[in-house]
Amino acid sequence: MELIQSSLVFTVFITLLIITANPSAGRSLLKRQQSTQINERIDCYPELTSPFANYSKRSCLARNCLFDDEAGPGVIQCYLSPNYGYILQGSAESITNGLRLKLKRNSAIGSMFQQPIENVLLDVQYYTTDIIRFKLYDADNKRYEVPIPLTPSSNQVSSPQYEFSYSSDSSRDNILSFFIKRRTNKTVLFDTSLGGLVLNNQFLQIVTRLQSPHVYGFGENNHDTLKHNVQERKSWGIFARGQGTNLETNSNHYGSHPFYLVMEQIGSSNEAPSGRMHGVLLLNSNAMDYTFEPTPSLTIRTIGGILDFFVFLGPTPEQVIQQYTWLIGRTILPPYWSLGFQLSRWDYSNITHMKNIVERNRDAGIPLDVQYADIDYMDAAKDFTIDTKNFQGLKEYFTQLNNEGVQTVIILDPSTIDDQKYYAPTIEGIKEDVFIKWDDRKTLMKGSCWPGDVFFPDFFTKRAQDWWSRWIKDFRRVNLTFDGLWIDMNEPILFNTNEAIPWNWMYTNSNYTLKCPENEWDDPPYRTKAVYRWDSTMTRASRLSDQTLCMSAPQGEIDSQTNQPKYRHYDVHNLYGWSETKPTLDAIREATGKRSLVLPRSTFVGSGQWSGHWLGDNEATWHEMKRSLIGIVEFNWFGISLIGADICGFDKTPTEEMCIRWMQVGAFYPFSRNHNIWKTPDQDPAAWSSSALSIMISLLRIRYTLLPYYYTLFYKSHTTGSTVIRPLFHEYPTDKTTLDIFLQFLIGPNIMIAPVTDDGARQVQVYIPSSHWYNYYSGVRILYEKQFITLLAPLDTIPILLRGGAIIPTQEFANNTKLSREKPFGLIIVLNSNGNAQGDLFYDDGESIDTIGSKSYYYSTYKWSISEKRLIINVIENNYSQMSNLILDTLTIYGLENIPMIINVNNKKFYPKIRPNTQIVDVNGLGLSMSQNYMLTWTTTETPIVKPPQALLTEPKYRVDCHPDPDVTSNTCLARGCIWDIPMISGFPSCYIPKEKGGYSQIDSVQQLTDAITYYSLSRLSTKPLLNRANINYRIDSRQSMSNVKQLATTRSNEFSIYGNDIDHLNIQVSVSGTDMIRLTIRDANKQRYEVPVPIQWQASLPSSSVQTKLKFEMTKTSNNQAGFRVKRTDTQSIIFDTSYFAEGFIYDDKYIQFITTIPSRNIYGFGENTHPTFRHILNNSSRYGIFARDQPPQGKNENLYGTHPFYISIEENGQTFGVLIFNSNAQDYKFDEFEDNQSMLTYRTLGGILDIFFFAGPRPEDVIRQYQIIIGNPYMPPYWALGFQLCRYGYDTLDNMKAAMQRTLDGHIPLDVMYGDIDYFHKQLDFTWDPVRFQGLPEYVDRLHIQGMKFITILDPAIDSEEPNYDVFIEGEKADIWIKWPENRNLQFNETKNRNMVGYVWLIGKTVFPDYFYPPAKEWWKNQILKYHKQLKFDGLWIDMNEPANFDTNKLQPWNWPRPDPWNLHCPLDELLESPQYKTAIYGDYLSDKTLCMIGEQNDGQGKIYKHYDVHNLYGWSETIATLPAAHATENKRSIIISRSTFPTSGTYAGHWLGDNTAAWSHIKYNIIGMLEFNLFGIPYVGADICGFEGNTTEEMCQRWMQLGAFNPFFRNHNGIRFADQDPGNFPPEIIDSNRHVVETRYTLIPYLYTLFHRVHISGGTIVRSMAHEFPTDPLCWPLDEQFLWGSHLLIAPVIYEGHITKNVYLPSSERWFNYYTGEEIITLGEITVQAPRDYLPLYLRGGSILPHQQSGMNTVLARKKLFYLYVALDKQQKAQGDLYWDDGESINTYQRLDYNYFRFNYDAQHLILEPWTYKYPEMNNKLEEISIFGVIKQPTTILWNRQELSKDKWTFDTNTKVLKMKTLALDLSQIHRFVFL
Secondary structure, three states: HHHHHHHHHHHHHHHHHHHHHHHHHHHHHHHHHHHHHOOOOEEEOOOHOOOOOOOHHHHHHHOEEEHHHHHHHHOOOEEEOOOOOOOEOOOEEEEOOOOEEEEEOOOOOOOOOOOEEOEEEEEEEOOOOOEEEEEEEEOOOOOOOOOOOOOOOOOOOOOOEEEEEEEEEHHHHEEEEEEEEEEEOEEEEOOOOOOOOOOOOOOEEEEEEEEOOOOEEEEEOOOOEEEEEEHHEEEEEEEEOOOOOOOOOOOOOOOEEEEEEEEEEEEOOOOOEEEEEEEEEOOOEEEEEEEEOOEEEEEEEOOOOOOOEEEOOOOOOOHHHHHHHHOOOOOOOOOHHOOOOOOOOOOOHHHHHHHHHHHHHHHOOOOOOEEEOHHHOOOOOOOOOOOOOOOHHHHHHHHHHOOOEEEEEEEEEEEEEEOEEEHHHHHHHHHHHOEEEOOOOOOOOOOEEEEEEEEOOOOOHHHHHHHHHHHHHHHHHHHOOOOEEOOOOOOOOOOOOOOOOOOOOOHOOOOOOOOOOOOOOOOOOOHHHHOOHHHHHHOOOOOOOOOOHHHHHOOEEEEOOOEEEEEEEEHHHHHHHHHHHHHHHHHHHHHHHOOOEEOOOEEEEEEEHOEEEEOOOEOOHHHHHHHHHHHHHHHOOOOOOEEEEOOOOOOOOOOHHHHHHHHHHHHHOOOOOOOOOOOOOOOOOOOOHHHHHHHHHHHHHHHHHHHHHHHHHHHHHHHHHOOOOOOHHHHHOOOHHHHHHOOOEEEEOOOEEEOOOOOOOEEEEEEOOOOOEEEEOOEEEEEEOEEEEEEOOOOOOOOOOEOOOOOEEEEEEOOOHHHHHHEEEEEEEEEOOOEEEEEEEEEOOOOOOOOOOOOOOOOEEEEEEEEOOOEEEEEEEEHHHHHHHOOEEEEEOOOOOOOOOOOEEEEOOOOOOOOOOOOOEEOOOOEOOEEEEEEEEOOOOOEEEEOOOOOHOOOOOHOOOOOOOOOHHHHHHHOOOOOOOOOOOOOOEEOOOOOOOEEEEEEEEEEEOOOOOOEEEEEEEOOOHHHHOOOOOOHHHHHHHHHOHHHHHOOOOOEEEOOOOOEEEEEEEEEEEOOEEEEEEEEEEOOOOOOOOOOOOOOOOOOOOOOOEEEEEEEEEEEOOEEEEEEEEEOOEEEEEEEEHHHHHOOEOOOOEEEEEEOOOEEEEEEEEEOOOOOOOOOOOOEEEEOOOOOOOOOOOOOEEEEEEEEEEEOOOOEEEEEEEEEEOEEEEEEEEEEOOOOEEEEEOOOOOOOOEEEEEEOOOOHHHHHHHHHHHOOOOOHHHHOOOEEEOOOOHHHHHHHHHHHHHHHOOOOOOOOOOOEHOOOOOOOOOOOOOOOOHHHHHHHHHHHHEEEEEEEOOOOEEEOOOOOOOHHHHHHOEEEEEEEOOOOOOOOHHOOOOOEEEEOOOOOEOEEEOOOHHHHHHHHHHHHEEEEEOOOOOEOOOOOOOOOOOOOOOOOOOOOOOOOOOOOOOOOOOOOOOOOOOOOOOOOOOOOOOOOOOOEEEOOOOOEHHHHHHHHHHHHHHHHHHHHHHHOOOOOOEEOOOOOOOOOOHOOEEEEEEEEHHHHHEEEHHHHHHHHHHOOOEEOOOOOOOOOOOOOOOOOOHHHHHHHHOOOOOOOOOOOOOOOOOOOOOOOHHHHHHHHHHHHHHHHHHHHHHHHHHHOOOOOOOOOOOHHOOHHHHHHOOOOOOEEEOOOEOOOOOOOOOEEEEEEEEOOEEEEOOOOOOOOOOEEEEEEEEOOOOOOOEEEEEEEEEEEEOOHHHHHHHHOOOOOOOOOEOOOOOEEEEEEEOOOOOOOOOOOOOOOEEEEOOOOOEEEEEEEEOOOOOEEEEEEEEOOOOOOOOOOEEEEEOOHHHHHHEEEEOOOEEEEOOOOEEOOOOEEEOOO
């Protein structure tokens, strides 16, 4: 006490010091202290919410409580005096294993109610090492105590894990408080220091602080969450009531379980769980309620008995339950058959209906183990009778079912009809005195129930137990054979007690109801929430006796001391069902001689040792389905593991989808029964459609195979007290996220079920804890640990996950357990991160009583070790003789990386097989006796043999085309050594490669060049047909030679070649770089071939030995010895690349290289540049796309466009993502198709070079892109101004028109940063000129732009006029000899040019030459021309166009725009193989050289290498780009920007890209989105489309909508073509100009965020624009989305892209919080929604968890950069958010590298917002932060502290409707740290 007092003095001193030094801080502190005191008030009028509470100040004071006249909303107004309580009298006394404290009530405070208990004993008993008991009871008078059996305490406890302490508070009249702590860490588990201890005769209250707000348990109630929300201050009643769970909320139901659990938190840790848990039982059977307060604290009130508490120390959740069930009784071991599927309904009506339902289900294949009979089988609802009219023959039918392996269970109600003339059970019961009476002990207490007027047996008496047992046994022996008893209505429930008539009087012809007199028992001073909860449903105050017996009824045997019955119903009402349960179990066991089953509705502490339970009368709603998941977990805590809900709902009628989903989850309830109410349609599985039935069967089959696992769990529950169903936090107690999860649950520790519980949902959000989990169906490991992922859940699927490290016993399915128990066993082996697993199996005859006590059972353990390469089966107990007749036949293995070729056991060999299209390995046909020990061993080989699925051998769609070139005939086919067979379905090859031909085999041994580089050698298997070998130019000549049928017919069986130039020997080099990347390079073993000369960053190196690589390469082979290449994940074993199934399709011809790979997903994105109709590739009837740089406007077909990007990513079904780069620059094509089992396949072909393939592991999409950019380089950092709006058109024609377009834009107050000059401003279209007439004054105009803060970008084309007189650009280039050349031996233009320059024609008047940018002098020439031009015209950036390179109409008579009368054109020598290769690829045009240069053209790197244009054509734009950027930098030593039309991997390091010459068509708006998304994958995030369209005239609506989308193109330019109408944003009606201005201004406010995103990707790699799939890869609904997108992770843009639409369909993943960007209001309805989107509105959304920097808009970025900043803070579900801001001068080169920048971090967490400058090296930044808007604030603050000072209330507002907190006029200096606290 001295310590407490001294602490108090110190606190007061510090408080005074604070107040003196800082009065405002003092006021704030006092407010907080006052708030704390208010929050700690103990409610003195908890029934306040009742309409009959008679609450007033007067009534409050009448309870001797305090009343606060000024109490506001949410503040307790009537509260208990802090001095109310008990005072310690004397010292503690020692008692056996504990101590006793004598307490006396503080009489200075009046009692709340009458009859206070003045003298109290507090006994503390050290019950066991882990259990402490304390009792508070009357020292002077004996009181009722709960008469249930408990396991006795230990004789002596030497080292308890707890401490008990107490203290007296002198400031509160020395009121006693006591505490229970953990001995190890002093954590307080029970703490009464808040006060509130009230002990009256009929009102007992205790209040304890809770160690954390993570509290669970109490029941039986219809909780809506598993974890209680202490912030809600909700009260719940506990009092057995026959109340359906569906009818009301916040209600008490059938049972009484005053047991709760608390997950303890780490001190000062923001509620982070420590992993330690404790449980508390109040052993009290009276009516009670419990209330939570935010403190957090718990108040328990009961109206009788004593306070008898047990605290269970755990410390793990499972240990808490084990300790609890040790005390109250372990869970019963149910009969095996009770784990099978069970069928029931109320109102079969007759036996025929029952039979029909049973038979139709069995005939349909529904497994059935138990058939029920509800009260409709009885005669007039009377126990121990059968309706002989409607259920004649029931006995015989039940016997038949029994013989067929189906058990039967009948219902019995405790109520017995008042028929004292004919009904023998009543007659005998009265005679034997078994029924409950009134106080006179003579008159039977009669009520109303199903039969009419009824009596109730008193099961506390032995005479009633004997009577009950006799009738059960006699009824079974004589009338009806049954195997279990379902005891219902045993709360006990009576109909309409205290009401005028019973509701069912019309069925019974009786108006009688029980009326209870007013007395202290039926009308206590406090009724508890269990009673007053129902006041709102009645016209009077509810009473304890409503719907049950009168509380005054005496019960039990006669007490020898008092000569009165021991109990009153008031005290033992909650024990009625409990008292009936054991006598029922004893009777049925005596009757059957077997274990049997009892299923009561009302349960109490300890009921689980005798019975199971069902969750009562629910209804067919999705809400009730969710509640059932809470119920099955809670009853496992309560020690009743055999638990389940009525599947498909008891009341009301389910939809088919609901019943499917409920059957799915119900298949995993421990107690699995479909049951429904009378007067509703049948809902048994066979009542539904055939498709629904099929789904239900499939799930029940899974359940039945898992029954050995369930049964083993029940064995453990029965013997050790562990749970069968458990929440995730039982296994992951330190993971805070798991604490709130209940919509997924665990079966034991190893199986996770994540059911769909929402109508129409086809996916579920599933939390994956931090360990290995595998998809049950596919075997794919889930990699996203400690986060929510989205799992696909179509209607036929319930997500099931298996935990690594488990061995799960299974047994083959049969239609009931009698049959399944005779089937072979299996083991599901799920490997953990170490490759190990273990498990066990308990088995007995499934029905005998106490097989464990008699040791008549079987028990075995299993241990799999990957390092020891063995599985050990060890039989521990083998006392169940039938096990010798059963076998272990299968192993099903998950997570096996290296699949053994052979598994050995008992000198037998077994061959593992991969289950088709999964990562599951099966070993079948073991035939091992279950009664013996075994050790299974195996070895692995380096080259696995792969067998293709049968479909690949039979289905034409999987044929490998042997004749990809045109004009196929049977003769040409056979000449190649292939098969000719025209398929029945068109579209598939008629000429195809036989499986046994083609491909290469591995020769020689594997060479390990370094740790990171492995080397393989391959040799071609087939020989070339003689015809092919004789003719090099096979394609050209073969068409004439195919008439030689005799020659073709003699093709040998091993001869095969498509084009006759196959390379016979290949070298394969596999190199690893770090953990994430693998490179597969395949070269000609004998001859050097062209390889892409683009520099990339690749360093072959292994990670440290402690880190595992994520990818692994392996060679495979087919049964024909053909080599395959496979890349797989090392964690999930997912095979991401595999040519094994199509090994015959691996062709390595000189000019035709092909491979075909399978892909483990159908979510494929990337490859280009093409116009794809969707972002995710279409696989069904897909197009073959060519890749070859071409001056080709996008038309929406499969045309090849400007760039080359052979890179794709794939999102697997588990959300993992990988990427593949095929580093090849030749003409190529690709085709994606569907493959088996939701996989896909890629056929890739190229016309030259080598195969150089890079694989990127991810696993997230953004990880893939960052890994890819490690190789190709991070994106370029654009200047700040390049993020502003840009205006261009081809066809301004004059400077005045250019100025007019600009002025219209500015007059519309539309921000504008950049003006462009297209080729029409040039003089004669000549580069580096301007027209002196039409564009006179252009340099001065550009200078004025600069003065106004704007920029100018000029176009440059690579083609140079070779005929323009005195054109220095050409003259200087000719002097340096920099042009692309003809080969010396083949120059078709020599006679014309007299040189080797290849001459073509484009826009210019004269014929053109093309710079060879590979040639160093060409780069220098280009740079000089740019610098010279800049001296004349101060452009700021360069737009390089036509650089595929484009040449008009090559090989045609003349170019389309040829200005001269005599035809002329560039013609290529088409007889050359480079010009006319055997295979052209799927590109546009008749020849490769269409619209470009001749393929035989030569280019020179200046270092001795001569490249053919055939090889480097696709690199032309890239080579120009790397020549252009240094020149642009050199103009003014600023960052500048390059926009290139033709690109290649690495181009994004130097330049941006626009999507080419699109069309003003609505379809092209969507192509805009897809193009942006794809180029972000390609590493070129500075990308955009020509807004409003380049070709054609736009419409007002189209341009308005496109401007909205365009504002979120990183490259934001409006551009159109010549001769089309002006479409600049100011050239429209006023309302459209306003719309354009609004969206451009919105973009400008967001440029700080966009600039920061560019900084991030420039430094770390990644994307700017992301698809929904990219950000939410685990959400299947996101995979196909391409009409909305994200900037970064947090800003969602959903543009309207269809004509006439004024709504927008948007998908908002429900895993996140989303906010309306404009208003900050949270979007409550998530998922697929439709929002209003009028013409002037662009839907934008902020994702919770983000902080986005903004800046006020200006007319250009120069002006905007001077404006004030503001922040949008969008809080996530954990009330957290973070963001950042990067800032520099916006134009200097390498500011980050030179540390010439500022970088700010923003973080919101737990009501704290911190704004911090992490780096502040650019002091020129003097902008202030003016406003902060916080979206999604749950609770309005009362005070805001800014840097420890209270922020003036006129500087902040809170909108209670939108929940937006806005702080304004802040003027924060960003160079300083700012901290905000929201109180």
